Amino acid sequence: MSQVLILGAGFVSGPLVSYLSRKNYSLTVASHLIHEAEAVADKYTDVTPILLDVADRDALMAQVKRHDLVVSFVPFAYHEYVAEACLEAAKHLVTASYETEQMRTFHDEALAKNICIVNEIGLDPGIDHLSAMQVFDDIIEAGSELDSFVSWCGGIPAPSANNNPLGYKFSWSPKSVLLALLNDAKYINNGKSQVIPEEQLLLNTEQVQFSESLTLEGYPNRDSTNYVERYDIGHAKKVLRGTLRYQGFAEILQSCKELQMLDQQKTVAKQWAGKSWTDYITSKSPGSLDNFLEQKPSLVTQALNWLGITNHSAIIGSTETMLDAFCELLISKLTYAEDEADMVVMQHQFTSTTASGETEFRTSSLILEGDPQGFSAMAKTVGTPAAIMVDMILTGQVSQKGVILPLSKEIYVPMLAELAKEGIHLTESISINA
Incomplete structure (x- = not known):
């Protein structure tokens, strides 16, 4: 059974733990506030809450070495610190935060260690990448040329x-x-x-x-x-x-x-x-x-x-x-x-010129309301993509290594399909003007 270390027990950790617990992983939820880790872990078997200060290098390294993959949901300022520990221990890392220039410098070492460091796999950034890349590739494969791309996203009250x-x-x-x-x-x-x-x-x-x-x-x-x-x-x-x-x-x-x-x-x-x-x-x-x-x-x-x-x-x-x-x-x-309840809204707007010279307008839209008795829409759309990424890495579905983003067809095709199974699905509309 693969071991996953989740750093942070905030609101986005819940959907991630919920998804991975159904996949029979052994999970450790770490927080500097033990009651927060316990609140996330108590609903599940094979989920262990621990007290951990990620700024404590020795304590962090000890936990990283015990696991196969680390998910970092701590404040983004700590991600590079966590990445250095994962590199030293040769363990995979997943975050939902933007990839920094410093994080990109870890690419060669991650390649040499044969590990994945995946950033930007939440909602925005994350689902926006997956859904946009799918349409970009569709446009190219149809022999069309992209003229315009506008992408909107937000978290608002239902x-x-x-x-x-x-x-x-x-x-x-x-x-x-x-x-x-x-x-x-x-x-x-x-x-x-x-x-x-x-x-x-x-x-x-x-x-x-x-x-x-x-x-x-x-x-x-x-x-x-x-x-x-x-x-x-x-x-x-x-x-x-x-x-x-x-x-x-x-x-x-x-x-x-x-x-x-x-x-x-x-x-x-x-x-x-x-x-x-x-x-x-x-x-x-x-x-x-x-x-x-x-x-x-x-x-x-x-x-x-x-x-x-x-x-x-x-x-x-x-x-x-x-x-x-x-x-x-x-x-x-x-x-x-x-x-x-909260609500997540996303819309991509694409304009392209077809091979026959027509103008094609395409939109991809997501509207998802949260569950006041369960997970918020924001938590679900950040935590679930990260969880699917964890599962894809640990089951050998990701051949890429190094510091990567979820932009390849190898990643977005299965991930969008799995997100749809979890109730996160973009609807598309297409119109053509001659």
Whole structure:
């Protein structure tokens, strides 16, 4: 029986353990908080919870050596540290996080050790790679040429839980979501690289329709140009990847940015600790606050009122930055109730020219709601692909070795089929204009 070490006992570990336990693996769930590891392990046989600090090199090495494969669901800053331990012990490694430049430097050693180090096998990145590569290959095999690729993904409340003005809720710290709004976006348009400055990011939204009853908005991610080489689509005239939210989210957060609620200066936060958000945004609004809000859609005023920002009820906490204080406010207001479900949404949009000169439009869409009594949609779509990757490696289905991404047909064909069996399936639509 193969031994799998799972580092981290957060919400994405549950679906991974659930899947692998059905495959009769011996699993060890390690966490620096033993009660979290026990909570994941207690539902299953052949799952052992242990206390482990991954920063403790000796303790980490001892556990890595005892297992055949390691799954790292710890914070991404530790992945390279874990990878070094796996290289030393010649053990496979799977993560759902983005592949870093440092991780890529491990390729030759991983090849020499005959092991796989697989990154980016969750939802986004992960399922997005699998589903996009399948269509890219279909287009090539049909003798067509890709003209445009636009990919959207997001985690949002299910419609039944979409009950606040922002149309959003958090199941973990919102800081990464807010920090992403402070970066420029880079993408390919008309065959050339274009940059959207961060101050204009949320002003560049597109409507993304899934059905007559579900139309969302999307805004660009940080750097879509990286995927041109990765996907081998250098001939595409447009390449853009973005984030999906309910309509209105971008307008509200743009106003929050303009009111400097995402400020990261430590001196500013110290000055305003214990005072009201109303006093703060009044001091930051260009002109009077009333004039500022009059120039915005009513949904902005509604959202700020609901958050308690305009009526002196919301107080700024003692944090390092105003962004951190805003995170605290959002956590207090935008959390899921026990009976509420999240939802994962993804849509790829492909435009290609067929061999006969026709224009083909294709979309691949995923909508998956979570189970309030089971796993969230986000946990399932991150943990399940990683689990399938573990099984594929340990059963000899992956011939590639070294530091790899899930881009090959050898990986995406069986994995998409297995994901469909687990209820994670993209639906496709195709239309052709002569």
